[in-house]
Amino acid sequence: DGGITQSPKYLFRKEGQNVTLSCEQNLNHDAMYWYRQDPGQGLRLIYYSQIVNDFQKGDIAEGYSVSREKKESFPLTVTSAQKNPTAFYLCASSPLQGRSGNTIYFGEGSWLTVV
Amino acid sequence: GDSVTQMEGPVTLSEEAFLTINCTYTATGYPSLFWYVQYPGEGLQLLLKATKADDKGSNKGFEATYRKETTSFHLEKGSVQVSDSAVYFCALSTNTGFQKLVFGTGTRLLVSP
Numbered sequence: 646d647g648g649i650t651q652s653p654k655y656l657f658r659k660e661g662q663n664v665t666l667s668c669e670q671n672l673n674h675d676a677m678y679w680y681r682q683d684p685g686q687g688l689r690l691i692y693y694s695q696i697v698n699d700f701q702k703g704d705i706a707e708g709y710s711v712s713r714e715k716k717e718s719f720p721l722t723v724t725s726a727q728k729n730p731t732a733f734y735l736c737a738s739s740p741l742q743g744r745s746g747n748t749i750y751f752g753e754g755s756w757l758t759v760v
Numbered sequence: 761g762d763s764v765t766q767m768e769g770p771v772t773l774s775e776e777a778f779l780t781i782n783c784t785y786t787a788t789g790y791p792s793l794f795w796y797v798q799y800p801g802e803g804l805q806l807l808l809k810a811t812k813a814d815d816k817g818s819n820k821g822f823e824a825t826y827r828k829e830t831t832s833f834h835l836e837k838g839s840v841q842v843s844d845s846a847v848y849f850c851a852l853s854t855n856t857g858f859q860k861l862v863f864g865t866g867t868r869l870l871v872s873p
Contacts, residue, residue, distance in 0.1 A: 651803075687764075687849065687863040688804075703860075735803055748794075749853075749861055751803040 647672050649752035651736050656757050666721045666755045668736035677719035682733040731759050762787040766850050766864035773871050779837040781867045783850035791852040793833040798847045845871045
């Protein structure tokens with residue numbers, strides 16, 4: 646089945662550690678995104694990528710890093726510089742960049758908790 | 761900048777009641793408008809969308825009409841079910857050369873039997 650797979654579903658991180666969240670899509674979409682969801686704040690864009698080997702910062706990129714070495718993969722690293730990383734992280738993809746009517750499809754999300 | 765404002769929740773209804781969740785937006789140009797639904801512990805699913813003024817999006821009994829004159833995209837359903845209990849997000853996407861969704865804060869809907 647086509648879709649977006651995020652892993653792990655739940656992740657616990659100690660203070661000072663970096664963690665990487667995986668996102669893989671088999672929809673052959675060009676664009677991929679990472680969003681962060683906090684209670685009562687909706688979703689905020691962390692990073693996005695329109696093509697392989699290229700990505701741009703979103704609204705809240707500080708303390709995060711990404712890579713886009715393959716079209717189907719867009720991993721997110723939450724670094725120790727991220728002051729409040731506990732949140733629900735959503736990966737997404739869409740078929741064509743530059744068209745506002747295209748649907749963005751979401752994965753099931755990953756819960757990150759700092760302990 | 762672009763923004764989306766949704767009515768605060770939770771919205772609590774009995775089964776078969778009529779649902780309205782208000783959504784208004786601020787954007788330059790002519791955005792596309794979306795409603796996404798999130799069930800507990802899951803990601804977001806597209807519920808419906810409209811890409812130009814006066815378009816009506818519809819799916820699973822839900823409807824929303826793109827009203828440019830009032831900058832609104834209110835979600836409605838004539839008869840809700842318990843299974844509709846979820847968080848609903850209104851979002852817009854502007855044609856800036858790259859598609860970026862701007863979300864409202866979400867409205868939780870609770871439907872009781």
